[in-house]
Amino acid sequence: MNLRRISVVAYKEWREIVRDRLFFVLAFVVPSLLMLLFGYGLSLDVENIPLAIVDYDQSVSSRDYAHHFSDSRYFSFQGYAKREQDVEKLLIDNSLRAVIIIPPDFGARLKSGQATTVQTWIDGTFPFRALTAKGYVTAINAAMNLNNLSAHFSALTGIGQETLRNSMQSVKLETRYLYNQEVKSIWSIAPKLIMVILMLSPPFLTALGVVREKESGAIYNVYSSTLSRGEYLIGKLLPYVGISIVNACALTAFALLLFGAPFKGDPLFFLLSTILYVICTTGIGLLVSVMVNTQVAAMVGTAIVTVVPAVLYSGMIIPIPSLSAIASVIAHALPGMYYAEIAMGSFLKGVGIAALWQDLLILALYAIALFTAGFLGFSKRPRN
Amino acid sequence: MSNLFDRIWWSRLQAMTWKELLQLMRDPILLVFVLYAFSADIYNAASGVSFQLNNAALVLFDLDRSAASRELAGRFMPPEFRWAGAITHASQGQKMLDDGKAMAVLDIPPDFSERLARGDTASVQMQIDASNSVQGFLAAVDATQIVARYGLEQTAQRLGVGVGGAGGNLDAPLINNQTRVWFNPNQNDAWFMGISELLNVITLFSMLLPAAAMVREKERGTIEQLLVSPLSPWQIMIPKIVAMVAVILGGTALGLFGILVPVFAVPVAGSLLLFFVLTTLYVSTLAGIGILIATMTRNMAQAGMMVILIIAPMMFLSGAWTPPEAMPALMRLGMYVSPLYYYINASYGILMKGAGISVLWPMFAGIFLIGVLVSMTTIVRFKKQFA
Numbered sequence: 073m074n075l076r077r078i079s080v081v082a083y084k085e086w087r088e089i090v091r092d093r094l095f096f097v098l099a100f101v102v103p104s105l106l107m108l109l110f111g112y113g114l115s116l117d118v119e120n121i122p123l124a125i126v127d128y129d130q131s132v133s134s135r136d137y138a139h140h141f142s143d144s145r146y147f148s149f150q151g152y153a154k155r156e157q158d159v160e161k162l163l164i165d166n167s168l169r170a171v172i173i174i175p176p177d178f179g180a181r182l183k184s185g186q187a188t189t190v191q192t193w194i195d196g197t198f199p200f201r202a203l204t205a206k207g208y209v210t211a212i213n214a215a216m217n218l219n220n221l222s223a224h225f226s227a228l229t230g231i232g233q234e235t236l237r238n239s240m241q242s243v244k245l246e247t248r249y250l251y252n253q254e255v256k257s258i259w260s261i262a263p264k265l266i267m268v269i270l271m272l273s274p275p276f277l278t279a280l281g282v283v284r285e286k287e288s289g290a291i292y293n294v295y296s297s298t299l300s301r302g303e304y305l306i307g308k309l310l311p312y313v314g315i316s317i318v319n320a321c322a323l324t325a326f327a328l329l330l331f332g333a334p335f336k337g338d339p340l341f342f343l344l345s346t347i348l349y350v351i352c353t354t355g356i357g358l359l360v361s362v363m364v365n366t367q368v369a370a371m372v373g374t375a376i377v378t379v380v381p382a383v384l385y386s387g388m389i390i391p392i393p394s395l396s397a398i399a400s401v402i403a404h405a406l407p408g409m410y411y412a413e414i415a416m417g418s419f420l421k422g423v424g425i426a427a428l429w430q431d432l433l434i435l436a437l438y439a440i441a442l443f444t445a446g447f448l449g450f451s452k453r454p455r456n
Numbered sequence: 457m458s459n460l461f462d463r464i465w466w467s468r469l470q471a472m473t474w475k476e477l478l479q480l481m482r483d484p485i486l487l488v489f490v491l492y493a494f495s496a497d498i499y500n501a502a503s504g505v506s507f508q509l510n511n512a513a514l515v516l517f518d519l520d521r522s523a524a525s526r527e528l529a530g531r532f533m534p535p536e537f538r539w540a541g542a543i544t545h546a547s548q549g550q551k552m553l554d555d556g557k558a559m560a561v562l563d564i565p566p567d568f569s570e571r572l573a574r575g576d577t578a579s580v581q582m583q584i585d586a587s588n589s590v591q592g593f594l595a596a597v598d599a600t601q602i603v604a605r606y607g608l609e610q611t612a613q614r615l616g617v618g619v620g621g622a623g624g625n626l627d628a629p630l631i632n633n634q635t636r637v638w639f640n641p642n643q644n645d646a647w648f649m650g651i652s653e654l655l656n657v658i659t660l661f662s663m664l665l666p667a668a669a670m671v672r673e674k675e676r677g678t679i680e681q682l683l684v685s686p687l688s689p690w691q692i693m694i695p696k697i698v699a700m701v702a703v704i705l706g707g708t709a710l711g712l713f714g715i716l717v718p719v720f721a722v723p724v725a726g727s728l729l730l731f732f733v734l735t736t737l738y739v740s741t742l743a744g745i746g747i748l749i750a751t752m753t754r755n756m757a758q759a760g761m762m763v764i765l766i767i768a769p770m771m772f773l774s775g776a777w778t779p780p781e782a783m784p785a786l787m788r789l790g791m792y793v794s795p796l797y798y799y800i801n802a803s804y805g806i807l808m809k810g811a812g813i814s815v816l817w818p819m820f821a822g823i824f825l826i827g828v829l830v831s832m833t834t835i836v837r838f839k840k841q842f843a
Binding site for chain 1: 483485486489490492493497500501503504528554555556572575576577578579580581582583584586592593594596597599600601603604606607608610611614628629630631632633634635636637638639640641643644645647648653660661664665668672675753754755756757758760761762763764765768769772773779780781782784786787801804805808809810811815816
C-alpha cells in the first residue's frame with residue numbers, strides 16, 4: 073500500500089467526476105431531491121378515503137349515522153348515491169374506496185328497539201389501507217352503538233346514561249405511543265429515508281464510475297501500471313465515499329430542519345456510523361462493478377441489489393419481524409437494516425453506543441467483507 | 457415503386473431490430489439480471505412482505521397476577537401478536553422497547569381484578585413503539601378491540617346476560633356493520649405487492665434499456681456510422697424501441713404466468729389481451745423517454761443518474777406504494793404527468809377489478825398523449841443534435 077499512489081488514483085477520479093459537470097451536479101442533486109420527494113410525497117397515513125353513502129332510508133337517524141362517517145377526517149365524503157348499481161362503477165375506476173349502504177328500515181327498526189344491519193364496501197386493492205379503513209368503520213360504528221345502547225337502556229331502566237355507558241366499558245385500554253408521540257409518519261420516516269437514499273445513490277455512482285473504465289478500455293492503463301489491486305480500489309472509492317458523506321450531512325440537515333425530526337442521540341457516534349455505512353454502500357457498487365463488464369449491466373445489477381431491499385426489507389415500511397423467511401435473510405444480509413437501527417436510535421430514541429455497538433460492529437465487518445470480495449474479484453489479468 | 461420503398465423500409469427496420477436484440481443477448485450478465493428481476497425479484501416482493509400486523513412482540517407487565525389478568529393476556533394471540541416474555545419491573549420494559557426487542561408492553565395494574573369484580577372501570581395500559589407509525593397504529597386498533605371485547609364479556613357475565621356473536625340476537629337497537637372487501641376479500645398482500653413489483657420492474661427496464669442502447673452508440677461513436685447510413689432518425693429510434701418492447705413483454709409474460717398466477721393465485725379478472733396492449737403502449741412511451749434522456753446526456757453515467765432522477769419520483773408518487781388520494785395536493789399535479797400513474801390504475805383495473813376499455817379509456821388516452829408528446833420532442837432533439 074502506497075499512500076501516494078492511492079491519492080493519485082483518487083485525485084484522477086475526482087478530476088474525472090468534476091469535469092463531467094452534469095454527472096457531478098446529479099451526484100448531489102439526486103439524493104436531495106429524493107429526500108424532498110419522499111418526505112413530502114410518501115404518506116403512510118390513511119386519511120381522505122373517498123367515500124359515498126347510499127341511504128335507502130332517508131330518515132333522521134340514518135342521516136345522523138351517515139354524518140358520523142362523512143364528517144370524519146379519515147373519509148373524504150363524495151356524496152350520496154341513489155342506488156348501489158351507481159357506485160359499483162365508481163369503485164372500479166378508483167373514484168371511490170368505500171361505500172356505506174343503509175337499508176330502508178334502518179330508522180324504524182332502531183326506533184322500535186330492534187337490531188339492524190348496515191353494509192360497508194371497501195376497495196381491497198391496497199390491502200393495508202383496506203384493513204385500516206375497516207378499523208375506522210368498526211370504531212365509528214362501535215361509538216354509535218355505545219351511544220344508542222346506553223340511551224336505550226337508560227330509558228328502560230331509569231339509570232343515568234353516563235353510568236350505563238361506563239359499566240358497558242368495564243375495561244379500558246389506554247395506549248401510549250413511545251418515540252413518536254403524535255404518530256406522524258414524517259417523523260418516523262425521515263431517519264429511515266436517510267438510510268434508503270444512502271443505499272440508492274452511492275452504489276450507482278460507484279458502479280458507473282468503475283465500469284466506465286472497463287467499457288472505455290481505460291482500465292488497461294491500470295492493468296499495465298505499477299498500481300496494486302488494493303491501491304486502485306481504495307483510490308477509486310475515496311471520491312465517491314467523500315461525495316456520499318457530504319450527501320449524508322445534507323440529508324441529516326433536511327431531516328432535522330425541514331422535517332423537524334428530533335435528534336436525541338450522540339452526533340459523533342451517528343457520524344461515525346454514517347461514514348461506515350456509506351463505505352458499505354459504495355462497496356456494494358464496487359462489488360457489482362467488479363463482476364460485470366458493461367455499464368447497463370452495472371446499473372441493472374445495482375438496482376436489483378439495492379432498490380427493492382432498501383425500500384421493502386430494511387424495516388422502513390415493514391418491521392423486520394413481519395418479513396417472510398427469505399426476505400428476512402435478505403434483510404440481514406444487507407447493511408441497511410443495521411444502519412436503520414442506528415439512525416432510529418440516534419434520532420428518536422436517544423440511545424447511543426451502549427445499545428447499538430453490535431450494529432456498528434456488523435457495519436464494520438460488512439465494510440471489510442465487501443472490500444475483500446471486491447479485492448478478490450478484481451484481477452489485473454482478466455481472462456477475456 | 458411505393459411497394460419497393462415499403463419493402464426496403466421494413467427490411468431496414470428488421471435488420472436494425474435484430475442488431476439490437478443481438479447486442480442485448482451478447483451481455484449474458486445483463487440477461488441474467490433481467491431474468492432475475494422478472495422472476496425471483498417479483499417472487500420475493502410478493503412473498504416477503506406483509507403490511508398487516510404480524511407477530512408483533514408483546515411483553516407482559518402483570519402486577520395483578522390474577523386469573524382475570526391472565527385471561528386478558530391470553531387474548532393477545534398470533535398471528536397479530538406473540539408474547540416475548542414477562543417482566544417484573546417497569547424499567548425492563550423500557551429497555552426492551554429501546555433495544556427493539558419488544559414492540560409493545562401491556563401493563564396490568566395491581567387492582568385490575570378487584571375493580572373488575574366490583575364493577576368499576578378498570579384500566580389497562582399499553583405502551584407501543586410507534587417509531588413505525590403504521591404498525592403502531594394497527595397494534596393500537598387491534599389491542600383496543602381485544603380489550604373492548606373482553607370488557608363487554610366480563611360485564612355480560614356479571615349481569616348474567618348473554619352476548620351473542622356480534623350482538624345479533626340482543627334485543628336492542630344495535631347497528632351491525634357488515635364489511636365486504638371488494639376485489640381482494642382476504643386482503644392478500646401478495647397480490648398487491650406482486651403486481652406492484654411487476655409494474656415497477658417493467659418501468660425500470662422500459663426506460664433504462666433504450667436509454668443505454670442509445671447513449672452507448674454516442675459514447676462509442678458508433679452513432680456516426682448510423683448517421684452516414686441511409687437511415688432516417690425514426691429508423692434509428694424505432695428499432696431500439698421495438699427490440700426492448702419485445703424483451704420486456706417477454707419478461708412480463710414470465711412474471712405474470714410464471715410467478716404471479718401459478719404461485720400466488722393472482723386473479724386475472726379482466727382481459728389479458730387488453731393488459732398486453734396497455735403494456736406495449738406504456739413500454740413504448742417509456743422507451744421514448746429513455747431515448748430522450750439519451751439525447752440529453754453524453755455518457756452512460758450521466759444517463760444512469762438521469763434515469764434514477766426521473767424514475768424514483770415516478771415510482772413513489774404514482775400510487776405504486778400509496779394510492780393517489782393519499783398524496784398531498786401539489787404532488788397530485790405531478791402525478792398526472794407521470795405515465796406510471798395511468799399504467800398502475802389501468803393495470804390494477806384490468807388484473808384485479810376486471811375493468812374493460814369502457815372504464816379505462818382515459819388511462820389509455822393519458823399514456824398515449826404523453827407518448828406522442830415525448831416522441832415528438834425526442835425526434836426534434838435528435839434531428840437538431842445530429843442532422
